[in-house]
Amino acid sequence: MFDRIAGVYDVMNSVMTAGMHHRWRERAADLARLSPGDCALDVATGTGDLALELRRRVGPSGRVVGSDFSEGMLDLARQKSGDVEWEWGDALDLKYESDFFDAATVGFGARNFSDLGRGLSEMARVVRPGGRVVVLEITTPQKPPLSVFFRFWFDTLVPALGRVAGDADAYTYLPSSVRRFPGPQELGSQLAAAGLRDVGWILTAGGIIAIHHGTVA
Numbered sequence: 001m002f003d004r005i006a007g008v009y010d011v012m013n014s015v016m017t018a019g020m021h022h023r024w025r026e027r028a029a030d031l032a033r034l035s036p037g038d039c040a041l042d043v044a045t046g047t048g049d050l051a052l053e054l055r056r057r058v059g060p061s062g063r064v065v066g067s068d069f070s071e072g073m074l075d076l077a078r079q080k081s082g083d084v085e086w087e088w089g090d091a092l093d094l095k096y097e098s099d100f101f102d103a104a105t106v107g108f109g110a111r112n113f114s115d116l117g118r119g120l121s122e123m124a125r126v127v128r129p130g131g132r133v134v135v136l137e138i139t140t141p142q143k144p145p146l147s148v149f150f151r152f153w154f155d156t157l158v159p160a161l162g163r164v165a166g167d168a169d170a171y172t173y174l175p176s177s178v179r180r181f182p183g184p185q186e187l188g189s190q191l192a193a194a195g196l197r198d199v200g201w202i203l204t205a206g207g208i209i210a211i212h213h214g215t216v217a
C-alpha cells in the first residue's frame with residue numbers, strides 16, 4: 001500500500017494538514033535532543049521529512065539513518081537528500097546493534113506496526129542508555145468540538161481526498177488505523193514497558209497530534 005501511495009504522499013500530507021505537518025516534525029525532532037555529531041535513526045521514515053529534520057540537528061559530523069520497508073517511499077526520500085543514509089529495514093526487526101544510536105524517532109509510522117510493542121522495544125534497544133525515543137502520531141481527540149470536527153475530517157473528507165488522489169482504500173485505511181491505535185495514556189504505558197523512563201507527551205493541533213518522548217533507561 002505504501003509503495004502505491006508514495007507518489008501522492010507528500011502532497012496529501014500538506015493538503016490534509018494545511019501544511020502543519022512540517023511544524024509537528026520539527027517539534028518531534030527537537031524532542032530527540034540531538035547535538036552536533038550525534039547519530040540518529042528515523043524508522044518507518046517514508047519520504048524522509050522527519051529524518052531530514054534530524055539531519056539539520058546533528059550537523060556535518062553527525063549521522064542520520066532513515067529506514068523503511070517501502071522502496072517506493074525510500075526512492076522519494078533519496079531524491080530529497082544524499083546526506084541521510086536511506087536504508088530498507090523492518091521496524092520490527094532492526095538490523096542495528098544495541099545501544100548504537102543517540103536517538104530514534106518514528107513519525108506517523110507506529111500505528112502501522114503490526115506489533116506495536118515490538119516496534120517500540122526495537123527502537124529502545126538500538127538507542128544507548130540516556131538517549132531518546134520519540135513517537136509522533138495522530139491521536140483521536142475526546143472532547144467536542146474537536147472530536148466532531150475530527151470525525152468529519154477523517155471519516156468523510158480524508159477518504160474523499162483519497163478518491164481524488166486515486167487511492168480510496170489507502171485513505172480509508174488511514175482513519176481506521178488511527179482509531180485502533182492506543183490513546184496517549186496507553187501509548188505512554190507501552191513506551192515505559194519498552195524500557196523508557198521519564199515518558200511524557202505533548203498534545204498539539206487541538207489534541208489531534210500526540211508527540212511522545214522518553215529516555216532509554
Ligand SMILES: C[S@@+](CC[C@H](N)C(=O)[O-])C[C@H]1O[C@@H](n2cnc3c(N)ncnc32)[C@H](O)[C@@H]1O
Pocket residue numbers: 002043044045046047048049050067068069070073089090091092106107108109112113114
Ligand atoms: C504514514 S507513513 C509515514 C512516513 C514518514 N515517517 C512521515 O513522517 O511522513 C508510514 C510509513 O511506515 C512504513 N512502515 C510501516 N510499517 C513498517 C515496518 N514494520 N517497517 C518499516 N517501515 C514500516 C511504511 O512503509 C510507510 O512509509
